[in-house]
Amino acid sequence: MNILLLPQPGNEAIARLVAATLGAQIGRVEQRKFPDEETYLRLDSDVNGKQVVVVCTLDRPDNKILPLLFLAATARELGAKRIGLVAPYLAYMRQDRRFNPGEAVTSRQFAKLVSESFDWLVTVDPHLHRYSSLSEIYSIPTKVVHAAPLISEWIRLNIPDPLIIGPDSESEQWVSAVASDAGAPYTVLQKLRRGDRDVEITIRNPHDLGGRTPVLVDDIISSGRTMIEATKLIAARTSGIPHCIAVHGIFADSSDALLAKAGARVITCNSIHHETNAIDIAPLLIHEIQDLAGNINCSGGR
Ligand code: R5P
Numbered sequence: 143m144n145i146l147l148l149p150q151p152g153n154e155a156i157a158r159l160v161a162a163t164l165g166a167q168i169g170r171v172e173q174r175k176f177p178d179e180e181t182y183l184r185l186d187s188d189v190n191g192k193q194v195v196v197v198c199t200l201d202r203p204d205n206k207i208l209p210l211l212f213l214a215a216t217a218r219e220l221g222a223k224r225i226g227l228v229a230p231y232l233a234y235m236r237q238d239r240r241f242n243p244g245e246a247v248t249s250r251q252f253a254k255l256v257s258e259s260f261d262w263l264v265t266v267d268p269h270l271h272r273y274s275s276l277s278e279i280y281s282i283p284t285k286v287v288h289a290a291p292l293i294s295e296w297i298r299l300n301i302p303d304p305l306i307i308g309p310d311s312e313s314e315q316w317v318s319a320v321a322s323d324a325g326a327p328y329t330v331l332q333k334l335r336r337g338d339r340d341v342e343i344t345i346r347n348p349h350d351l352g353g354r355t356p357v358l359v360d361d362i363i364s365s366g367r368t369m370i371e372a373t374k375l376i377a378a379r380t381s382g383i384p385h386c387i388a389v390h391g392i393f394a395d396s397s398d399a400l401l402a403k404a405g406a407r408v409i410t411c412n413s414i415h416h417e418t419n420a421i422d423i424a425p426l427l428i429h430e431i432q433d434l435a436g437n438i439n440c441s442g443g444r
Pocket residue numbers: 309310312313338341360361362363364365366367368369
């Protein structure tokens with residue numbers, strides 16, 4: 143299969159891990175800003191007739207999306223056979239309905255933009271809450287891989303007698319899967335979010351925390367308020383050091399430092415590059431890339 147990976151800036155490490163297993167080449171893209179901050183982009187590899195796979199995790203997406211769309215358009219103009227997007231973290235999934243009159247449902251609008259430029263999408267644990275699958279908003283073929291088995295394995299190897307704890311009801315889908323694979327019990331806390339950075343976490347039955355090592359598991363750490371408040375609650379009620387494991391560590395507002403200050407040991411998957419990365423999700427992507435890049439007739443594609 144003639145696959146050419148094109149990592150966007152910051153995605154070189156994960157692209158190398160994927161390329162090594164796929165036996166794929168990594169292409170070169172020259173990219174910079176003009177003085178007026180418009181994007182200059184030049185494809186320095188031949189894409190003609192190739193299965194092009196753009197690798198771009200989409201945390202802090204607003205500065206990434208325009209260069210990404212330019213890159214896809216350029217590859218198409220220069221004869222790429224198909225263009226896929228591997229976005230280990232998929233942005234704009236949480237504004238999934240009009241919570242207040244007049245609000246943009248950006249999840250749908252973002253999905254439309256991506257679907258118009260790419261032929262397929264692979265991602266890791268997108269925040270599916272009110273949507274049951276990506277196909278509700280993406281019109282291209284999509285594949286979702288789940289980090290839960292890798293997180294369970296990490297817990298099995300590193301934490302004796304864990305109690306897996308979800309910080310809110312939304313996390314139960316990840317927490318129950320992780321706990322079941324790790325052969326550990328789990329419990330879920332309650333969260334009341336009053337604003338972007340205003341979160342209250344409570345526990346219905348403190349006896350649920352038992353005498354085990356507390357391991358908080360969530361899909362995303364963004365402002366960190368959810369994990370920080372959950373860590374404080376648990377630290378006040380148990381003697382173990384709370385571990386905080388997230389699939390996607392965005393760490394807005396320097397929340398990595400705030401979590402450390404609250405006494406948490408933080409572990410993340412490498413869907414977003416960060417010093418807390420301890421769980422490699424690259425192996426999960428291989429089969430899906432092969433499948434989508436190889437299946438040139440799959441429905442929904444161009
Ligand atoms: C909730 O919808 C998610 O699963 C996470 O709990 C949430 O995104 C974390 O956000 P923050 O770190 O800003 O509290």
